[in-house]
Amino acid sequence: MSLRTPIVLASASPRRQELLKEAGIAFVVRPAQIPEVPLGTESAIRFAERMAREKARAVLPTIGAGVVLGADTVVWIDHEVLGKPENAEDAARMLRRLSARKHRVTTGVCLLGKGFEDVRSATTVVRFLPLSEAAIQDYIRSGEPMDKAGAYAIQGGAARWVKAVEGDYTNVVGLPVPLVRRMLLEHGIV
Numbered sequence: 691m692s693l694r695t696p697i698v699l700a701s702a703s704p705r706r707q708e709l710l711k712e713a714g715i716a717f718v719v720r721p722a723q724i725p726e727v728p729l730g731t732e733s734a735i736r737f738a739e740r741m742a743r744e745k746a747r748a749v750l751p752t753i754g755a756g757v758v759l760g761a762d763t764v765v766w767i768d769h770e771v772l773g774k775p776e777n778a779e780d781a782a783r784m785l786r787r788l789s790a791r792k793h794r795v796t797t798g799v800c801l802l803g804k805g806f807e808d809v810r811s812a813t814t815v816v817r818f819l820p821l822s823e824a825a826i827q828d829y830i831r832s833g834e835p836m837d838k839a840g841a842y843a844i845q846g847g848a849a850r851w852v853k854a855v856e857g858d859y860t861n862v863v864g865l866p867v868p869l870v871r872r873m874l875l876e877h878g879i880v
Contacts, residue, residue: 696756705864734766738798746802757803765840767793784841789821812866814857
């Protein structure tokens with residue numbers, strides 16, 4: 691994909707970087723270091739969008755030219771945001787909560803450049819099969835859930851638990867690539 695403007699990704703997420711590479715979108719990485727804490731009355735969607743905006747805004751002053759792409763993914767169920775687990779017990783709690791249920795994954799995306807700030811989000815519904823306690827504990831021992839929102843990676847070991855995905859799979863991995871491409875096109879970046 692030919693770029694008219696350099697893209698700076700305000701994220702250190704290897705999943706996001708891989709998705710952009712697979713989509714043929716060139717970028718450089720400059721991670722934002724900001725706290726990711728939901729506000730008391732904030733919906734999951736607004737939280738994801740705010741975090742994407744704050745990440746992009748934090749990085750914009752550090753670049754000379756180009757646009758900043760900020761993103762943040764949240765997993766939520768019954769209006770509760772499931773962040774990254776604090777420990778193995780927290781991961782088990784989250785996975786038990788997701789067992790045999792549907793939940794939502796929302797990624798907020800912010801494209802920020804000279805004269806514009808575009809914030810959008812994508813939400814995907816994921817339905818899990820029932821999870822046994824043994825499966826949950828085995829997964830936790832693998833270490834995979836410990837740095838993942840909702841305590842799972844759909845492209846990893848948790849793939850075996852997915853009964854259905856309604857919406858954009860790349861969104862669940864960490865970046866809604868079709869939405870990002872559309873935003874880049876609309877702003878004349880590609």
